[in-house]
Amino acid sequence: MAANPGAAPALTPEERQSVLRTLKSPRLLKTEVLGGLVVALALIPEAIAFSIIAGVDPRLGLFASFTMAVSISVLGGRPAMISAATGAVALVVAPLVASHGIDYFIAAVILAGVFQVALAVLGVAKLMRFIPRQVMVGFVNALAILIFLAQVPELLGVPWLVYPLTALALLIVFGLPRLTTAVPAPLVAIVVLTLITVLASITVPTVGDKGQLPDSLPTLFVPNVPWNLDTLQIVFPYALAMAFVGLLESLMTAKLVDDITDTRSNKTRESWGQGAANIITGFFGGMGGCAMIGQTMINVKASGARTRISTFLAGTFLLVFVVALGDIVALIPMAALVAVMIFVSIATFDWHSIRPSTLKMMPKSETAVMLATVAVTVATHNLAIGVGVGVLTAMVLFARRVAHFVTVERTVLELNGEQVATYVVDGELFFASSNDLYTQFDYARDPRKVVIDMHASHLWDASTIAVLDAITEKYRTHGKEVEIIGLNSASAVMRERMAGKLAGS
Numbered sequence: 001m002a003a004n005p006g007a008a009p010a011l012t013p014e015e016r017q018s019v020l021r022t023l024k025s026p027r028l029l030k031t032e033v034l035g036g037l038v039v040a041l042a043l044i045p046e047a048i049a050f051s052i053i054a055g056v057d058p059r060l061g062l063f064a065s066f067t068m069a070v071s072i073s074v075l076g077g078r079p080a081m082i083s084a085a086t087g088a089v090a091l092v093v094a095p096l097v098a099s100h101g102i103d104y105f106i107a108a109v110i111l112a113g114v115f116q117v118a119l120a121v122l123g124v125a126k127l128m129r130f131i132p133r134q135v136m137v138g139f140v141n142a143l144a145i146l147i148f149l150a151q152v153p154e155l156l157g158v159p160w161l162v163y164p165l166t167a168l169a170l171l172i173v174f175g176l177p178r179l180t181t182a183v184p185a186p187l188v189a190i191v192v193l194t195l196i197t198v199l200a201s202i203t204v205p206t207v208g209d210k211g212q213l214p215d216s217l218p219t220l221f222v223p224n225v226p227w228n229l230d231t232l233q234i235v236f237p238y239a240l241a242m243a244f245v246g247l248l249e250s251l252m253t254a255k256l257v258d259d260i261t262d263t264r265s266n267k268t269r270e271s272w273g274q275g276a277a278n279i280i281t282g283f284f285g286g287m288g289g290c291a292m293i294g295q296t297m298i299n300v301k302a303s304g305a306r307t308r309i310s311t312f313l314a315g316t317f318l319l320v321f322v323v324a325l326g327d328i329v330a331l332i333p334m335a336a337l338v339a340v341m342i343f344v345s346i347a348t349f350d351w352h353s354i355r356p357s358t359l360k361m362m363p364k365s366e367t368a369v370m371l372a373t374v375a376v377t378v379a380t381h382n383l384a385i386g387v388g389v390g391v392l393t394a395m396v397l398f399a400r401r402v403a404h405f406v407t408v409e410r411t412v413l414e415l416n417g418e419q420v421a422t423y424v425v426d427g428e429l430f431f432a433s434s435n436d437l438y439t440q441f442d443y444a445r446d447p448r449k450v451v452i453d454m455h456a457s458h459l460w461d462a463s464t465i466a467v468l469d470a471i472t473e474k475y476r477t478h479g480k481e482v483e484i485i486g487l488n489s490a491s492a493v494m495r496e497r498m499a500g501k502l503a504g505s
Helices: 019-024 026-054 058-075 087-100 102-121 124-130 133-155 162-179 185-199 229-261 267-283 293-302 308-323 334-348 356-361 364-380 383-403 462-477 489-498
Strands: 407-415 418-429 449-459 481-485
Touching: 019 026, 019 308, 026 058, 026 087, 026 185, 026 293, 026 308, 026 334, 058 267, 058 308, 087 102, 087 229, 102 124, 102 229, 102 267, 124 229, 124 267, 133 162, 133 229, 133 293, 133 334, 133 364, 133 383, 162 185, 162 334, 185 293, 185 334, 229 267, 229 293, 229 383, 293 308, 293 334, 364 383, 449 462, 449 489, 462 481, 462 489
Parallel strands: 418 449, 449 481
Antiparallel strands: 407 418
16 A cells, blocks of 8 residues: 555654654644643542551652652653652661651652662662563553552442443453554543442542642642651661662563654652652652552553653642542542553463473473562562562572583693693683582592693683682692693783782691
8 A cells, every 4th residue: 555645754762762753743742731630630549558557648659759750850850650659668777767756757758769860870770680580571561460459458347339341441442442542541440430430429538538628739849757866776777778779670571662752761860860750759859659550550551651741740630639629520430440441451461481392392490480479479569579589480490500511621731741730611711610610620530740731711700710719729738739720811910919918728
């Protein structure tokens, strides 16, 4: 079919990220506005729920979601990503709220932001390259499971009408995109269910049942704590944990959005942007937060938003809804939002990763890394712990696999009337592979002269140098002479610098 010369050219992902281009295009701008609208509605019950987890007034979670979204829309490095109050942060700081109160909690939020800015300057974002793909897959799958599990309590012990309403909302969010994508299906589901419950006077759980919505704008808040070393000692561990958890979740979410949109984002900017957003949030009395993968998937995947406009509007709409339109928002049935989040969980899960054909093709160690990440994340409800265990599992399995790649071949020749045992070492030598190297030599039966040929290997760490020292010392106790040859320049320099200096006196 011939191309239509009058048709608008297809936009690249980079062009879609352009705020200016979007503002000039009614079609793209509508997508951003509706995406921000849906996200704002979905944020309200979640922010209230996370406030309850942290043990604070719902206003702290709602204000945090507003200030985080608006701040990160300007400061962040990943367009279209949503940052707000999160469960991960709530779990970290809940003990501090219980033991020392709101003021110390807000001080910890501000300090966490400072830590995140400092970590960004130190290049923490570059550590993302060390997170294996299977850990990322496990992270995504675990998050999809957690999003789904978080909806289960909303479906237990509720009036029976909740179930047909939820089914109707699911039918809309899954079926409407097959007919049209002019309006985000989640928004249609929310509006339709709200109209049904209001017009038919159906009594089901609503957003208003989650907690009281604020009736005023956030104001400047300075925590009433002593600004001394004692306060620092109290808030320091919570702030540091919050900084790491928030950055990890944000950077992992940014990487996921990169993959979905086929674009790249500035992870360093995202890191200090998250820190700055938390500092701003703290001084407006918010509970702090980080990137939210559920709301980000609503924005990017369900709504098709691609720019900072949707993120900014999500925060702005949220504030308008809870302050000016709180009475109307309170009428939204939870069944509609539950259906939207179930849709998000199903859309987020990487179903390809668990297909029998994929599992059969994938090395068992890779599957083990993915399953470990999923299992620990779901068990602890902490993405940072799950990802940490996944990375550690990948490291251990990689080290174990590489350790078996080192081979040692022994030959005995007669040179100038004297027998010489030659060992050729082949492979990369580091702490895992070099430990077995010590056992590969026949110390007792070898002739008086031994040559260890290292031309096919490389020394990577002090553990290997220590093993070579132990080998030469073992031969020396047997009255035999060892010569190590064939070291490349880097290995030779390392051995010259550390040989004989690693054992204790």
